[in-house]
Amino acid sequence: MESKKLASVMRVAIIGTFLAAIILVAGTFWNGRSASADTEKAVRSVSLLYLNELAERREQVVAARLANYISDMGIAVGLIEKEDLNSIERLQKYQARMKQLYGLEKFAFVDTTGLIYTSRGTRTDIELYNIDYNHLTKPEISIKNVDAENKTVIIAIPVDRLPLENRILVVCFMEISVPSLIDGLSLQGEKNNATFCNIYTQDGNSLTNMVLGGLASEDNLLNAVQRANYDTGYSFEKVKEDFAQHKEGVVSFTYNNIRETLYYVPVHNTDWMLTYLIRESIISEQIESISSGIIFRGQCLSGVTALVLVGMFAFVIVQIRRNTRIRLEHEIQEAKDRIKQESLSEALKVAEESNKAKTIFLSNMSHEIRTPMNAIIGLDNLALHEPDISDKVRDYLTKIGGSAEHLLKLINEILDMSRIEAGKFTLKKEEFSFSKLMEQVNTMFSVQCEEKGLRYNCHLAGQIDEYFIGDDMKLRQVLINILGNSVKFTDKGGRIDLSVEKVASFEKNSTLRFVISDTGIGMSKDFLPKIFDSFAQENTGNSSKYGGSGLGLAISKSIVELMNGNIEVESEKGRGTTFTITVTLQDSHRSHSSDGDINVRLNELHVLVVDDDPVALEHARLVLELAGITTETAKSGKEAVEMVKLRHGRREPFNLIIIDWKMPEMDGVETTRQIRATTGDESAIIILTAYNWDDVLDEAIRAGVDSFVAKPIFTGALLDEFKKVLKKKQNALLGSPKKAELRGKRILLAEDVDVNAQIMENVLAMREIQTDIATNGKIALEKFSERPAGYYDAILMDIRMPEMDGLEATAAIRKLDREDAQKIPIIALTANAFDEDVQRSLQAGMNAHLSKPIQPEALFETLETILS
DSSP, X not given: OHHHHHXXXXXXXXXXXXXXXXXXXXXXXXXXXHHHHHHHHHHHHHXXXXXXXXXXXXXXXXXXXXXXXXXXXXXXXXXXXXXXXXXXXXXXXXHHHHHHHHOOTTOEEEETTOOEEETTEEEOOGGGSOOOTTTOOSOXXXXXXXXXXXXEEEEEEXXXXXXXXXXXXXXXXXXXXXXXXXXXXXXXXXXXOSEEEEEEOTTSBBXXXXXXXXXXXXXXXXXXXXXXXXXXXXXXXXXXXXXXXXXXXXXXXXETTEEEEEEEEEOTTSSOEEEEEEEHHHHXXXXXXXXXXXXXXHHHHHHHHHHHHHHHHHHHHHHHHHHHHHHHHHHHHHHHXXXXXXXXXXXXXXXXXXXXXXXXXXXXXXXXXXXXXHHHHXXXXXXXXXXXXXHHHHHHHHHHHXXXXXXXXXXXXXXXXXXXXXXXXXXXXXXXXXXXXXXXXXXXXHHHXXXXXXXXXXXXXXXXXXXXXXXXXXXXXXXXXXXXXXXXXXXXXXXXXXXXXXXXXXXXXXXXXXXXXXXXXXXXXXXXXXTTSTTOOSOHHHHHHHOOOSXXXXXXXXXXXXXXXXXXXXXXXXXXXXXXXXXXXXXXXXXSOOOSSOOOOGGGOEEEEEOSOXXXXXXXXXXXXXXXXXXXXXXXXXXXHHHHHHHHHTTOOXXXXXXXXXXXXXXXXXXXXXXXXXXXXXXXXXXEESSOOGGGHHHHHHHTOOEEEESSOOHHHHHHHHHHHHHHTIIIIISOXXXXXXXXXEEEEEOSOHHHHHHHHHHHHTTTOEEEEESSHHHHHHHHHHSXXXXXXXXXXXXXXXXXXXXXXXXXXXXXXXXXXXXXXXXXXXXXXXXXXXXXXXXXXXXXXXXXXXXXXHHHHHHHHHHO
16 A cells, blocks of 8 residues: 555656646746847947947047147157257257157157257158148147058157257157057957957058958958948948048948947047947857856756655655665664673773782882982982092993983873873863973974084964864974984984974964974884884894883874874885874964063064074065064075164164074175164174074174074064064163254255255255255355354255256265365265155265155154264
């Protein structure tokens, strides 16, 4: 009975599914076709709506470019001097200057006889140019070689009758190639495009040698559209009439079976027409293609939906039968499990008692062994400090101490392994400073590697938080264990690298990845699967040579797994080993250590980082900028010195300079020495290094180094150290420096713009400063020379001035043979704000460089500082 009901339901479901599929397919087809027709109508309406605006905007760009050329020519003609008309050679030099200054192509003049004067000589082919030179009264634009492919645009303007060697110049003109004129206007198009923009003459000749977007075989627009079939309401006669009367209009037609709409507008001050062509056939084809795709995808979707429905009903029937069978098997299995559970409970109880006995035994043994070991180590240390022991006895005592420490380490490892096996090894959850943890690890192993002759490098990739919550002691134990093995199994001249990266962050937790690689003896592929087993060592030879219990890696693996992490190893015999460790730590809300005495605003700090290692340099920049600190970088000490000089010249010194100690050519100490010699004590300087800096500490302090920080950079640790430096330099950096009184000072101001000079005079008067004004560098030099030494307290010098610019005037003042010529402060006040401008100011002998517009407070502060 149930099977008959099931078969009936199945038949109804299948028929219903097929009906639904047919409805879906038919509906999709009808919907796609309707959407295609509606979209095509909408596209045509929008095209006609915006075609006018597109054409007029492009016409405005062309007209503006032509107007700019006419304006530049007018300015150029206005700059001609009488001396420039003394001879043809002087005129040619003037034309060359104007070409360079305004970018005027083929800039020439025409006299009353039709002789053409260019920057390279004279020409007599005036008949090639459509210029009525004796009757030209306003700017005129024409086309040269209108029927050729190499067309050029001629822009001619009348000039006042200029005498030149018994001749009169009446017209000047420039010749521009069409590609230069339309450069950047997007008038050229590909044949597959749907829109085309072009410029035609009144007669229908194309400036770009392309008609109807390259579709027409004719070289004239009017000839081409004469063959077209026009839509109702449009005609060729109307197009021809509009071109002749220089009127805008629109026309729709079919040309070579392609439907097109052409909009045209006159170009101002010319007889040209700018056209915008929309190839509607291409748009229609694209819409048809989209509609066909929609219909096809809809039909596919309908078919898939039908199959899914059939499969779903079949799955339901099969699942009902399967669930009945599984329920029966489950009841049988439950009976078996109850029997096994009773046996396992008994076995677990026996195992727990055994582990408890083992733990008690190990605890007792640990206490019994540690008590004498403590005495041995303590007495050994006391004996080593006795002054009268011999070298031989000292050697014995040192070996006793080393052996005792090794034995104690072995006991600790055995106890750790026992707690791990008993499930009693737990992790603390305390907030700790990750930067300090890394600093301790790096300090320990940089010293060990240096003593053994190994290269050690630690690199932090990306931004890592300053604080985490977890067990820092156990994490340090893992790192020390694996790094210790790397040092132990790597011979002199080898390399050890530690890289740290934050690879994931989720639900207030972060996953960190540590990669430790070395170039040591490596391990065989056969041993790698057993490397994390307790007491595992590859061979007895290594055990006797290098020592070790074989428990370190097993303990490390257990610690890492308790931190929800993983540890992997890759190694090759004779080439080295790489350990990859991932651990998960809880995020801390704390960002960096607090310091109530000094408040540092990160967004106001300007820091320079100097390092020859591009990876370390990029890491430092990334870490600091993520903290909101403006950071610049230099790849060498020499480059850093130049950058500091520029900032000093701008009166915008770096707050902090971080310099790598070990760099080629100029190390960090020498770089510091040169910076201090140039700029004094205005910036804090911290040396960044992965080495022990005790040997160079005294020399570095004498050179001007304020502090040292261990690599890699942690923002919090760096800021803590920076605050300590600020405390030491309180009077120099945070105190109020002694400033000069500006009242009654006399300033020489060199400024050629009257308005600017008047404004600056009023600004200086705000502080009761007396001002003498010189309108150019030459007058400033004369005024300074005429006054006695010490008459002026400072000079404010503009850079760009006639007759003698500010740089020349400054250099001339510095060369004067008088006592204040080298001492008087000269400050550049200029709109030239680039680094090279600052460099030129400093090289000319100026003391500071202020960029316009000048802020009064910045000017007063600069004067107070320089005159103090």
